[in-house]
Amino acid sequence: MFDQIEAITHLDRLFYPRGIALIGASDNPVRGSSSFLQALIEAGFPRLYPVNPYFEKAMGLKCYANIYDIPGEVDLAIIGVPRQLVPKAVEGCIKKGVGFAHIFTAGFSETGTDEGIELESKLVNTAKGKLSLIGPNCMGIYCPRSRISWTRHHENISGDVALVSQSGGHATHFIELAAEKAMGISKVISVGNASDLNVSDFLKYLLADTETGIIGLYLEGFAQNEGRDFYNIIRRSNSRKPILVWKAGKTPDGARAVNSHTASLAGSYSMFRSAASQLGLLIVSSIDEMIESILALKTLPLPGGPRVAVLGIGGGQSVSITDHLSLLGFKVPVLERKTQERITQITTEAGTMAKNPIDASVASVDPQNIRDLLFAIIEDKNIDSVIFHQNVGFLPMWKKRGAYIDVARIRKDLVKAVEDVKENSLKPVLCVFTSRSNKVEAFKEWSSIRDTFQGKGIYVYSSIEKAAKVLLNLHIRNRVRRLPGATTRS
Amino acid sequence: MFDQIEAITHLDRLFYPRGIALIGASDNPVRGSSSFLQALIEAGFPRLYPVNPYFEKAMGLKCYANIYDIPGEVDLAIIGVPRQLVPKAVEGCIKKGVGFAHIFTAGFSETGTDEGIELESKLVNTAKGKLSLIGPNCMGIYCPRSRISWTRHHENISGDVALVSQSGGHATHFIELAAEKAMGISKVISVGNASDLNVSDFLKYLLADTETGIIGLYLEGFAQNEGRDFYNIIRRSNSRKPILVWKAGKTPDGARAVNSHTASLAGSYSMFRSAASQLGLLIVSSIDEMIESILALKTLPLPGGPRVAVLGIGGGQSVSITDHLSLLGFKVPVLERKTQERITQITTEAGTMAKNPIDASVASVDPQNIRDLLFAIIEDKNIDSVIFHQNVGFLPMWKKRGAYIDVARIRKDLVKAVEDVKENSLKPVLCVFTSRSNKVEAFKEWSSIRDTFQGKGIYVYSSIEKAAKVLLNLHIRNRVRRLPGATTRS
Numbered sequence: 007m008f009d010q011i012e013a014i015t016h017l018d019r020l021f022y023p024r025g026i027a028l029i030g031a032s033d034n035p036v037r038g039s040s041s042f043l044q045a046l047i048e049a050g051f052p053r054l055y056p057v058n059p060y061f062e063k064a065m066g067l068k069c070y071a072n073i074y075d076i077p078g079e080v081d082l083a084i085i086g087v088p089r090q091l092v093p094k095a096v097e098g099c100i101k102k103g104v105g106f107a108h109i110f111t112a113g114f115s116e117t118g119t120d121e122g123i124e125l126e127s128k129l130v131n132t133a134k135g136k137l138s139l140i141g142p143n144c145m146g147i148y149c150p151r152s153r154i155s156w157t158r159h160h161e162n163i164s165g166d167v168a169l170v171s172q173s174g175g176h177a178t179h180f181i182e183l184a185a186e187k188a189m190g191i192s193k194v195i196s197v198g199n200a201s202d203l204n205v206s207d208f209l210k211y212l213l214a215d216t217e218t219g220i221i222g223l224y225l226e227g228f229a230q231n232e233g234r235d236f237y238n239i240i241r242r243s244n245s246r247k248p249i250l251v252w253k254a255g256k257t258p259d260g261a262r263a264v265n266s267h268t269a270s271l272a273g274s275y276s277m278f279r280s281a282a283s284q285l286g287l288l289i290v291s292s293i294d295e296m297i298e299s300i301l302a303l304k305t306l307p308l309p310g311g312p313r314v315a316v317l318g319i320g321g322g323q324s325v326s327i328t329d330h331l332s333l334l335g336f337k338v339p340v341l342e343r344k345t346q347e348r349i350t351q352i353t354t355e356a357g358t359m360a361k362n363p364i365d366a367s368v369a370s371v372d373p374q375n376i377r378d379l380l381f382a383i384i385e386d387k388n389i390d391s392v393i394f395h396q397n398v399g400f401l402p403m404w405k406k407r408g409a410y411i412d413v414a415r416i417r418k419d420l421v422k423a424v425e426d427v428k429e430n431s432l433k434p435v436l437c438v439f440t441s442r443s444n445k446v447e448a449f450k451e452w453s454s455i456r457d458t459f460q461g462k463g464i465y466v467y468s469s470i471e472k473a474a475k476v477l478l479n480l481h482i483r484n485r486v487r488r489l490p491g492a493t494t495r496s
Numbered sequence: 497m498f499d500q501i502e503a504i505t506h507l508d509r510l511f512y513p514r515g516i517a518l519i520g521a522s523d524n525p526v527r528g529s530s531s532f533l534q535a536l537i538e539a540g541f542p543r544l545y546p547v548n549p550y551f552e553k554a555m556g557l558k559c560y561a562n563i564y565d566i567p568g569e570v571d572l573a574i575i576g577v578p579r580q581l582v583p584k585a586v587e588g589c590i591k592k593g594v595g596f597a598h599i600f601t602a603g604f605s606e607t608g609t610d611e612g613i614e615l616e617s618k619l620v621n622t623a624k625g626k627l628s629l630i631g632p633n634c635m636g637i638y639c640p641r642s643r644i645s646w647t648r649h650h651e652n653i654s655g656d657v658a659l660v661s662q663s664g665g666h667a668t669h670f671i672e673l674a675a676e677k678a679m680g681i682s683k684v685i686s687v688g689n690a691s692d693l694n695v696s697d698f699l700k701y702l703l704a705d706t707e708t709g710i711i712g713l714y715l716e717g718f719a720q721n722e723g724r725d726f727y728n729i730i731r732r733s734n735s736r737k738p739i740l741v742w743k744a745g746k747t748p749d750g751a752r753a754v755n756s757h758t759a760s761l762a763g764s765y766s767m768f769r770s771a772a773s774q775l776g777l778l779i780v781s782s783i784d785e786m787i788e789s790i791l792a793l794k795t796l797p798l799p800g801g802p803r804v805a806v807l808g809i810g811g812g813q814s815v816s817i818t819d820h821l822s823l824l825g826f827k828v829p830v831l832e833r834k835t836q837e838r839i840t841q842i843t844t845e846a847g848t849m850a851k852n853p854i855d856a857s858v859a860s861v862d863p864q865n866i867r868d869l870l871f872a873i874i875e876d877k878n879i880d881s882v883i884f885h886q887n888v889g890f891l892p893m894w895k896k897r898g899a900y901i902d903v904a905r906i907r908k909d910l911v912k913a914v915e916d917v918k919e920n921s922l923k924p925v926l927c928v929f930t931s932r933s934n935k936v937e938a939f940k941e942w943s944s945i946r947d948t949f950q951g952k953g954i955y956v957y958s959s960i961e962k963a964a965k966v967l968l969n970l971h972i973r974n975r976v977r978r979l980p981g982a983t984t985r986s
Contacts, residue, residue, distance in 0.1 A: 329746045
C-alpha cells in the first residue's frame with residue numbers, strides 16, 4: 007500500500023520501463039517467457055534482454071546467463087521458468103535492482119496444495135520491500151504507448167481505455183476485440199494470483215492516470231481485507247471516470263472455480279451487486295458486453311430516462327424486442343398522437359404498427375423513410391432513446407425474388423440517414439442488425455454493414471440482447487452522473 | 497371445434513390439397529399472393545391456379561378471372577387482395593366449394609380500428625359453416641411432403657418437426673434455419689389473427705398426426721376462452737410428443753405490442769409459466785433456441801440429473817461457464833478422487849484445474865487427450881452431463897506464432913474423438929466452440945468446424961448461453977418423461 011502520488015511515480019516505471027529482461031526465454035515461441043519476447047520484438051520495444059544460461063541467442067537477441075550480467079538498466083523482468091526456480095530468479099532480479107517482476111509461471115497458491123501455497127509465500131517474502139511482484143500465474147502488462155505487448159495485436163491504437171483483469175484469457179480477449187473495433191487502449195493489466203500488486207493498487211493508479219479515461223475490471227475476488235480498500239478507492243473517485251465491472255464467482259460452484267483459478271475469495275455476489283449499485287459501477291457479464299458498453303459511452307449521448315421507441319420491420323420481431331426491453335425494466339410507451347400521425351403518413355401499408363413498437367413494414371426498405379421516421383420519433387416527448395432494428399437478409403431476398411432493388415445504394419443511403427439523425431439527436435439511437443442465417447455468406451453481408459457503420463463511428467449490434475445491455479449501462483451512467491458529489495467526464 | 501378424428505380428416509385436405517388458387521396473383525413477385533405463387537412454382541406444386549381478372553397470365557401460368565372458372569378441384573385458396581375485397585373473394589371460394597381460405601392480407605382486427613374489426617367479423621360470418629379460414633394477416637401453411645412452400649428454401653427435407661406460429665416472420669425464420677441445419681419438417685403453420693382455425697386446432701391435429709413427432713409453438717396469446725382448450729389438449733396428450741413453446745407478450749408493454757400484432761390477449765406470463773411447468777412444456781425464448789433444443793432432443797441422450805462437468809482451456813473461461821450454469825440451477829460438483837487422478841495423469845502441466853471445472857490447459861491441444869479426458873469424466877458417478885469448450889482461434893494462433901501444428905489433422909482427430917465418446921456415452925456431451933474474433937476469417941474457421949461436426953450428426957454451440965439453455969431443456973424433458981402417466985417417445 008502506498009499513497010496516490012507514490013503509486014503513480016512508482017507504477018509509471020512499470021509501464022515505461024528502461025529495459026525488460028525475459029528470464030527463461032528461448033527460440034520456442036509457445037513456451038514460458040519466449041512468447042512474451044516474440045510479442046515484444048514485434049511490438050517494437052527496443053531494450054530487450056533474454057536471460058537463459060543454455061543458449062547464446064533467443065529469437066535473434068543475445069542471451070545473458072544471469073540477469074545481473076545485463077549492461078543496461080532493467081525495470082521489469084518477465085519470469086517464465088519452472089515454478090521451483092522462480093524464487094531464485096526473483097533473487098537475481100533484486101541483485102540487479104529490478105523494480106518489477108512479472109511471474110508468468112503458474113502452479114502456486116491457486117493449486118490449493120501445500121507445496122504451491124508455500125512456494126508463493128516464499129516468493130512474497132523474498133520480494134518484500136525490495137521489488138514489486140505482478141502475479142504469479144498471469145500475463146502481466148500491456149501498454150501500446152510504450153510498445154509493451156503480450157499478443158500479436160500490434161494494430162492496437164493507444165487510447166484512454168484501461169482494464170485490470172484476474173484472467174489472462176479474458177484480458178487477451180479484451181485486447182483482440184479492442185483492436186477489431188479500433189478502440190484505443192491506455193493499459194491492460196493481468197494480475198493473476200495478485201500475491202503483491204493487486205487490483206486495488208492498479209485501480210488507484212488508473213484513476214489518477216492522465217492517459218486513462220474509462221476503466222474496465224474483470225474481478226474474481228479479493229484477498230483477505232482487500233475488499234474494503236477496493237470500495238473506498240472507488241467511493242473517493244466520485245464517479246469521475248466510468249468503471250465497468252465483470253464480477254465472476256457469482257454462485258457457490260463459481261466461487262469454488264474462482265479459488266482454483268486465482269486462489270481468490272469470491273465473496274457474496276449479492277453483496278457485490280448492492281455495493282456496485284451504490285457506487286455507480288456499470289455491471290457487465292462478458293468482455294464483448296464490456297467493450298460494447300465502453301464504445302457506447304464514448305460515442306452516444308446518455309438517455310434521459312427508461313422510455314424506448316422500437317422501430318423496424320416484422321410484427322413478431324417487434325413483440326420480442328419489446329418483451330426483452332421490458333423484462334430489463336425499460337418502458338416501450340405509446341407515442342404521442344402527433345408522432346403516430348406522422349408515422350402513418352410515411353408507412354401507408356396495411357399491417358404496419360404506429361403506436362410503439364413501430365412495425366414500418368415495407369416502408370422501411372427506403373432509407374429516406376427511415377430517416378423521416380427516426381426524426382419523428384426522437385422529437386416525441388414520451389421517448390428517451392430509440393432502437394432501430396433490421397434483418398440484413400431482407401433486401402437481398404427481395405432482390406433474389408426479382409424485385410428491382412439496388413441493394414448497395416440502399417445500404418449507402420441508410421448509413422447516411424442514420425448518421426444524419428445521430429448528428430442531430432440528443433437522444434441515443436442504437437442500430438440492431440440481425441442476420442437470420444448462420445451461413446458464411448450471411449455473415450459476410452452482416453459484417454460489411456457493421457464495418458461501414460463502424461467507419462462512421464456508429465457501433466451496431468447483432469442482437470437486441472446486446473443493444474439492450476448497452477442501453478442499460480448508458481441509462482445507469484446517466485443516473486450516476488446526476489448523483490450529488492459526482493464529477494463525471496461523460 | 498371438431499373432435500380429433502374429424503380434425504385429422506378435415507385438415508389433411510389442407511396440407512394435401514388437390515389444387516391451390518392464388519387470388520390476386522400477378523407477375524410482381526413482392527406483392528400479395530404473387531410471392532406465394534412464385535414459391536409454389538419453385539417448390540414444384542403441380543396444380544396452381546392464379547386468379548386475377550386484369551391479367552392473362554401470372555408467372556407463366558394461365559390466369560382465371562374468377563375462382564369458379566377453374567376447371568380442376570381446389571381445396572385451398574390463398575388470398576392476397578386489398579382488405580376491402582377479401583370478403584368478396586371468400587364468397588367466390590365458397591361458390592367454388594373450396595374448403596380452406598388462407599388470408600395473407602393484413603389490416604383487420606389487429607389494427608384496433610372499428611373498420612378493421614368489423615371487416616374481420618364480416619369475414620368470419622361469411623365463412624361460418626361453409627369454409628375454414630387461416631388468418632387473416634399470416635403466411636399460411638408450409639408442408640415439404642406435399643410441396644407447399646411460401647419461401648424459397650426448397651432444400652428443406654421433410655421430417656417429423658412441426659411448428660404453429662402467431663408470427664409469419666418467426667415461422668419463416670424457423671424454416672430457413674431448419675434448412676441450414678438439415679432438420680426435417682412435417683408442417684409449419686402461420687395462423688396470424690386466427691379468426692377461425694387457431695393454435696389449438698392445429699396443435700390437436702399435430703398431436704394426432706403420424707408425420708409429426710416434435711412440436712414447436714410461437715404463441716402471442718389466445719382469443720377469449722381458447723386458453724382452457726389449449727391446456728386441456730396438452731394435458732390429454734400425456735407428454736407423448738415433446739412440445740417447445742416460445743411465449744411472447746411477457747410484460748404489459750409486450751402484451752400491448754402483441755395486441756397490435758395479432759389482436760391476441762397475451763394474458764399473464766407468470767400464469768403461463770406455471771401452467772407450462774405443470775404440463776411439461778419446454779420453454780424457449782427464440783427460434784434459434786427452439787431449433788437447437790429440438791436437434792438436441794433428437795440426437796442426445798437425456799441427462800439423469802443437473803450435475804455438469806465443464807472441460808476446456810482457460811481459467812477465466814472455466815469460471816464464467818461455471819457461473820452461467822449455476823445461475824440456471826445446474827451443479828458443477830467436484831469430481832470423484834479417482835477421476836481427478838486420471839485427469840492429472842493426462843494434464844501434467846502446472847496451471848491446470850482437475851476438480852471441475854477442468855482447465856486442461858495445453859493438454860487440450862491433443863485430441864487423444866480430449867478423448868481420454870472425456871471418457872474419464874463420463875464414467876464419474878458425480879456427473880450427469882459434460883460441456884466441452886474450446887476457443888477455435890487458439891490453434892491457428894499457435895501455428896502463427898511458429899509452433900509445429902497440423903491444424904487440419906488435429907481438427908479431424910477432434911471430430912473422431914468426440915464422435916467416439918458420443919457413441920459410447922449414455923450421458924450427453926455438448927460441444928461449445930467459441931470464436932473470440934468477429935472477423936469474417938474467424939467466422940469461416942468457426943463455421944467449417946460446425947459443418948464438419950454437423951455432418952456427423954453432432955450439433956455444436958457458439959456460446960455457453962446457447963448450450964446451457966439446450967441442456968436445461970434436455971433436463972426438463974427427462975423429468976417430464978418420468979411423470980406418472982407420461983408416455984414419451986424420446
